[in-house]
Amino acid sequence: MQRERDAKDRQLDAHRVPADRLNMTTDQGVRVDDTDNALRAGTRGPTIMEDFHFREKITRFDHERIPERVVHARGAGAYGIFQLYEPLGDLTSAAFLTDTSAPTPTFVRFSTVAGSRGSADTVRDVRGFATKFYTAQGNFDIVANNFPVFFIQDGIKFPDFVHAVKPEPHNEIPQAQSAHDTFWDFVQLQPESLHMVMWLMSDRAIPRSFRMMQGFGVHTFRLVNASGQGTFVKWHWRPALGTYSLEWDEVLRIQGNDPDYNRRDLWEAIERGAHPEYELCVQLVPEPREHDFDFDLLDATKIIPEELVPLRPIGKMTLNRNPQNFFAETEQVAFHTANIVPGIDFTNDPLLQARNFSYLDTQLLRLAGPNFPQIPINRPVNEVRNDQRDGFHQHLIHESLTSYAPNSISGGCPAAMDGYRHYQEKVEGTKIRMRSPSFEDHYSQATLFWNSMAEWEKQHIVAAFLFELGHVERKPIKEGVVRHLGQIHPDLASQVAEGLGLPAPALAQVHANASPALSMTNQPRSIATRKIAILMGDGTDSLAVTPLRQALESQGAVCEVIAPHEGVVGDIPVDKQLSAANSVTYDAVVAADGKALGSLGRAQFFVKEAFRHHKPIAAVGSGRQLVEAAQLPNDVGVLFGNHIAQEFAEAVAVHRFWDRDVSSVPA
Ligand code: HDE
Numbered sequence: 172m173q174r175e176r177d178a179k180d181r182q183l184d185a186h187r188v189p190a191d192r193l194n195m196t197t198d199q200g201v202r203v204d205d206t207d208n209a210l211r212a213g214t215r216g217p218t219i220m221e222d223f224h225f226r227e228k229i230t231r232f233d234h235e236r237i238p239e240r241v242v243h244a245r246g247a248g249a250y251g252i253f254q255l256y257e258p259l260g261d262l263t264s265a266a267f268l269t270d271t272s273a274p275t276p277t278f279v280r281f282s283t284v285a286g287s288r289g290s291a292d293t294v295r296d297v298r299g300f301a302t303k304f305y306t307a308q309g310n311f312d313i314v315a316n317n318f319p320v321f322f323i324q325d326g327i328k329f330p331d332f333v334h335a336v337k338p339e340p341h342n343e344i345p346q347a348q349s350a351h352d353t354f355w356d357f358v359q360l361q362p363e364s365l366h367m368v369m370w371l372m373s374d375r376a377i378p379r380s381f382r383m384m385q386g387f388g389v390h391t392f393r394l395v396n397a398s399g400q401g402t403f404v405k406w407h408w409r410p411a412l413g414t415y416s417l418e419w420d421e422v423l424r425i426q427g428n429d430p431d432y433n434r435r436d437l438w439e440a441i442e443r444g445a446h447p448e449y450e451l452c453v454q455l456v457p458e459p460r461e462h463d464f465d466f467d468l469l470d471a472t473k474i475i476p477e478e479l480v481p482l483r484p485i486g487k488m489t490l491n492r493n494p495q496n497f498f499a500e501t502e503q504v505a506f507h508t509a510n511i512v513p514g515i516d517f518t519n520d521p522l523l524q525a526r527n528f529s530y531l532d533t534q535l536l537r538l539a540g541p542n543f544p545q546i547p548i549n550r551p552v553n554e555v556r557n558d559q560r561d562g563f564h565q566h567l568i569h570e571s572l573t574s575y576a577p578n579s580i581s582g583g584c585p586a587a588m589d590g591y592r593h594y595q596e597k598v599e600g601t602k603i604r605m606r607s608p609s610f611e612d613h614y615s616q617a618t619l620f621w622n623s624m625a626e627w628e629k630q631h632i633v634a635a636f637l638f639e640l641g642h643v644e645r646k647p648i649k650e651g652v653v654r655h656l657g658q659i660h661p662d663l664a665s666q667v668a669e670g671l672g673l674p675a676p677a678l679a680q681v682h683a684n685a686s687p688a689l690s691m692t693n694q695p696r697s698i699a700t701r702k703i704a705i706l707m708g709d710g711t712d713s714l715a716v717t718p719l720r721q722a723l724e725s726q727g728a729v730c731e732v733i734a735p736h737e738g739v740v741g742d743i744p745v746d747k748q749l750s751a752a753n754s755v756t757y758d759a760v761v762a763a764d765g766k767a768l769g770s771l772g773r774a775q776f777f778v779k780e781a782f783r784h785h786k787p788i789a790a791v792g793s794g795r796q797l798v799e800a801a802q803l804p805n806d807v808g809v810l811f812g813n814h815i816a817q818e819f820a821e822a823v824a825v826h827r828f829w830d831r832d833v834s835s836v837p838a
Contacts, residue, residue, distance in 0.1 A: 174491060177252055178552040179276035179305045186547040187495070197224055198231070237502070238537050239288045242333055243299045245347075246282030247381065247434040248501035249441055251490040253277050253304060253451065259485060262402050262455070263394040265514030267306040268485070276305045277488055278548060280504055281381040281437065284316075285336050286347025292433035293422040294347040295376045295635070300386035300408060301506040302488070305552045312510040313406050314530070318375060319387035321471045322364040324610050326525015332357060332364070350642035359651030362613040365659065366472050369620045372635035373628060374416035374691065379758075379826075380436045382447035382700070383415040390508075390523040391456075391468045393516040395594050403456040403468055403518065405475060407482055411448035413694030415826050419634065421784045424755045432756065438493055445700045445727065447490045452482035466616070467609035471522040473616055477688040504548045505534040516594040521606075539563055556585040617659045618681045623689035627829035633663065637670040649673065696824040699727030703823065704757040704781075706733050706749075706774055707740045710766025712792035715813045717743075719761065719791055722816035728823065731757070733777075735767060749773055754781040759823045761789045765796025775801045782809070783836045785829055787822035789815055807831035 195203045203224055210222035218225065240246075252274035259268045267275040282299035283292065298317040303310055322332050334340075335357035336349055345351050349371065358364050370376065378384040388406030395401050417425070425432045440447060454475050456468065466473040494500035507530035508523060517523055534543055540563030543549060558574040573581040624632065636656070640649045649671055656664035657676035668675045687693075703723055705716060720730050731746040738745055750773065754760060760781040768774035778801040781788055788809045790798040795811055803809060808828030810819050822828075 177274065177276040179278070180250070180492070182550065182552055183547055197227055237539070240282075240537065241533060242284050243282040243301075244288045245286050245290055245292070246280045246299065246501060247437050248278060248280045248494050248497075248504060249437060249447075249490040250492040250494065251277045251279060251446075251488050253486055253488045255486040256484065259394075260396065262396055262404075263514035264397045265306070265311070265394075265512050266308050267304055267311070267512070268394075268514065276552065278303045278305075278500070278504060279488075279490060280501060280506070281433070283347065285349065290347035291426040291430040293377060293417060293425045293430075295349060295371065295419075295422070295639075296347065297371065297376065298378060298381070298384060300381075300384070302386075302408075303504065303506060303510070306512055307553055308512040309553060310510045310549075310551045311512045311515065312506045312508065313386075313388050313408075314506045314508050314526070315386040315388050315406060315408065317378065317384040317386060318367060318370040319385075319389060319405075319407075319474045320367050320370065320616075321389055321522060322367045323361070323522065324363050324470055324472055324606065325521045326523075326529070327521075328361070329525060329529070332361075345642075348642075350639040352643050352645050352648055355640065355643050355652055356645070356648050359648055359655065362655055363472050363610075365613055365655055366617040366620065369617045369632065369659070372632045372639070373620075373624070374418070374631050375414075376635075377417045377419065377422045378433070379415040379417050380412075380440075380700075381433050382437060382440060383410050383412050385409055385414055386449065389471050390520045391518045392523075393518055393594055394453075394455075395514055395516050399592075399595065401458050401516070401594050401596075403458065403461065405454040407452040407454065408449040408488070409452055409482070409484070411450065411487075411695070412697060412699065414691055415694060416691065418784050418827070419631065419638065421755050424753070424780075428753045429756050437490075440700055441490060441493050443729070449488045450484045451486045451488060452484045454480045454482060456480060466612065467607060469518055469520040469607075470610045471520055472610075472613070474686075476619070476686040478686055499546075500548045503538060503543075503546050505530070505538060505543055505546075507531055507534070511591075513591045519596075519598075542566065558585070614655075614658045614679070615682065619684055619686055620689055621660045621663055622683060622685040623687060625690050625692045625829075628690060628692075629662070633666045633670070636663075636667045640667070640671055650676075694826075696826075697727070698723065698820050698823040701728045701758040701823050702756070703728050703730045703759045703761060704733050704752065704754065704777070705730055705761040705763050706768055706777060706794070706797065707743065707745070708734055708764035708767025708774075709740055710768075710793050711740050711743070711764040713741050713743055715792035716761065716763040719789065719816045719819065723820060723823070726820055728820075730761075734764075735771065735774075740764075749777070752777070754778075754786070755784065757781070757786070758826070759787040759789070759819075761791060761819075762794030762797040763791050765790075765793035765798075765800070769793075769796040769800045779803065779836060782831075783833050785827040785831050785833065787819065787825070787828065789819045789822075791815070804835050805832060 209218045209225040211218050254274040255271045280301045283296045285296050286294055300315045300317055302313045335353045338344055338346055339353055358368055386408030391403050391405055393401045394404045509527040542562050542564045545566045558576055560574045571581050643649050653668050653673055654676045656667055658679045660681055661678040665675045723730055732743055733747050733749055733752045734740045734745040735749050737748050754777045762778055774797055778798055782803050790811045791813055808822055808831055
C-alpha cells in the first residue's frame with residue numbers, strides 16, 4: 172500500500188542523494204578514474220602529495236567522527252506521524268493540538284543513557300524517548316525517558332550524577348553499567364535519587380522492545396490557551412503493545428548474542444509494516460490545584476499517581492518509516508526541551524530550567540556551530556526567517572541587505588509579531604541557593620513504587636540490588652545504600668542486607684499506599700510481533716507444526732524456523748541454523764522435532780534456557796522427545812499436543828510465566 176507522504180518527508184527530497192549516480196567524482200565534482208591506487212612515482216615509488224583525490228579521500232575519512240552525545244550516545248531513530256484525536260483549544264493554542272485535519276510528522280530517537288555509542292542495547296539503564304514534532308508553527312520536542320522521574324531535583328547536580336554513573340575515571344570501567352562504586356556512592360549520599368533508583372532496579376530498566384515501553388516527559392509543563400489561561404501538564408506515551416520487559420539473566424546473554432537487540436527489533440518491525448504505535452496522554456492539573464498534593468509539582472523526583480490524576484489520551488503516534496542514513500538522520504538529530512511552540516510553556520522545575528540551557532549548548536559543540544538547525548533532519552517544515560547569520564556551515568544564501576532589527580533598508584523585515592508569547596507567570600523571591608522544603612521527602616514515593624509491585628517484580632528488584640551492590644567494592648557504600656532501603660521498606664531492606672551479609676538496618680514505619688498503574692502486570696495482551704523459534708529437524712511432522720505456525724502468524728507473531736542446517740527441512744525453508752541461533756532472542760519456543768534434535772545438546776539447551784527465562788514452550792509431534800530430553804523440572808507454561816494453537820497463542824500473550832519455579836535450572 173502506498174504511504175501518504177508527509178511534509179517532512181517531502182522536504183527531505185531536496186537533500187536525498189539517490190543511490191544510482193554511477194560516476195564517482197571528488198567533492199569538487201571532478202570525475203575520478205581510479206580510487207584504488209594512490210598516485211606514485213613509479214609503480215614501487217613514494218606516494219605523491221599532488222594526488223588531490225587521495226588527500227581529499229583520506230582527509231574526509233580522518234574527519235568522519237563527531238563527538239558522541241555526552242549522555243544518550245547510543246540510539247535508534249524512526250519517522251512517524253502524530254494524529255490528534257480531538258481539538259484541545261480549551262487548553263492550548265498549539266496548532267498541532269487543535270487541528271485534527273492532518274497528522275503532524277515526527278521523528279523519534281530511542282536511546283540508552285550511560286553507555287557509549289558502541290555499547291550493547293540491553294543494559295540496565297534508563298531509555299530515552301525523544302520526539303520531534305514538525306508542526307506548522309515550528310518544531311516541538313518532547314525529550315522524554317521511559318521512567319517518569321529523575322535522579323536529581325536540580326540540574327546543577329547533573330554533571331555530578333553523570334560522572335558518577337559513567338565508567339570510573341582511572342580505568343574507564345565499567346561500560347554502560349551502574350554496578351560500580353561511584354554510582355552507588357552518589358546514590359547513598361544523594362537520597363533524592365532513591366525513587367529513580369527503584370525504577371532502575373526494576374525490570375523497567377531492561378525493556379523487551381522500544382515498541383513496548385512508556386515514555387514520560389518527567390517535568391510538569393504548561394499548556395496555555397488563546398486567552399492566556401494555563402494548565403499544568405505531564406506528558407505520557409503509552410505503547411499500544413503494552414509495557415513489557417526482559418529478564419536480567421537473559422539480557423546478559425543477549426548482550427553477547429545480539430548487542431543491537433532493541434535497535435534491530437525496531438528496524439525490523441517497521442520494515443515488516445508492523446508500525447509501532449504510542450498513545451500520547453496527558454495528566455492535567457488546573458493551576459488553582461497546584462498545591463493540592465503532598466509533593467511538589469516542580470519536583471522531578473515525583474510522579475502524580477494516575478489514581479489521583481488520570482491519563483487523558485489525546486492522540487496517537489505511529490512510527491512508519493526507517494531512516495535512510497543513520498549518521499545524517501539519527502546521529503545528527505538534535506532535540507531540545509526548549510523547542511516549544513505557542514500554547515506550550517515551561518514551569519519553574521529547576522531540572523527543566525537547567526535542561527533548557529544544556530541541550531542547545533551541547534549541540535553547538537556536537538554539531539559544530541550555530542547552523543545545526545539547518546541540517547535536514549533538524550529543519551522545521553515551516554519557513555525560518557531571522558537575522559541570525561554566519562558561523563560554521565551556513566547553507567543558505569540570504570539575499571537581504573540587512574541582518575539587524577529594526578531596519579528601514581529591508582522595509583523592517585523580518586519583523587517580530589504575532590509570535591510566541593511567554594506565559595505571564597508572577598515571579599518574586601530572594602536570590603538564594605536553596606531548595607524548597609516541599610522537595611524534602613525522598614522516601615514516600617520510593618515506598619509507593621515498592622508497594623505497587625507484584626511479587627515477581629519485587630523479587631527482581633531485590634535481585635537487581637544484590638547484583639549491583641555485589642559489584643561494589645567498598646563496604647561502607649553498601650551499608651549506606653542499605654540504610655536508605657530501611658527507610659523505603661523493611662522487606663526490601665532485610666532481603667538486600669541478608670544477601671550482602673550485612674546486619675539489617677534500622678527500619679522505618681512506612682505507609683502502605685500503592686498505585687496499581689506502576690506495576691507491569693495487567694498490560695494489554697497480544698502476540699503481535701512476538702518472535703517465536705520453531706525448532707525443526709529432519710524428523711519434523713509438518714502436518715503437526717504447520718497449523719500451529721499459521722495460527723500464530725495470522726495473529727501477527729513472527730516465526731523463525733531453526734534447524735541443524737540451512738536449506739529446508741522436508742519442504743519447509745530454514746531461517747537459521749541452530750549454531751547461529753540462541754533462545755534469548757526469542758519470546759517463545761516450539762519444539763517440533765525430537766528425532767534429530769532430541770540428542771543434540773545445543774537443542775536441549777535452547778529449550779532449557781527458554782524455560783529458565785520463563786518463556787512459553789510448546790511441543791508438537793516428535794518435539795515432545797526434545798522437551799523430555801531437556802529434563803525441565805516442571806511444566807508450568809509448557810504445552811504438549813498437536814492441537815494447542817489457541818492455548819499456546821494465549822501463553823505467548825502472557826509473555827512470561829513468572830510463577831514457574833526455575834531455581835533448580837543451572838543458569
Ligand atoms: Fe537529557 N541531555 N539532561 N534528560 N536527554 C541530553 O543533549 C540534560 C534529562 C534526554 O536522542 C543531552 O543532545 C541535563 C531528563 C534524552 O538526542 C544533554 C539534565 C530527561 C536525550 C542533556 C538532563 C532527559 C537527552 C546530551 C538534567 C527525561 C537524548 C546530548 C538537568 C525527561 C536525546 C544532547 C537524543 C540528551 C542534558 C536530564 C532525556 C547533555 C542537564 C530528566 C531522551 O544536553
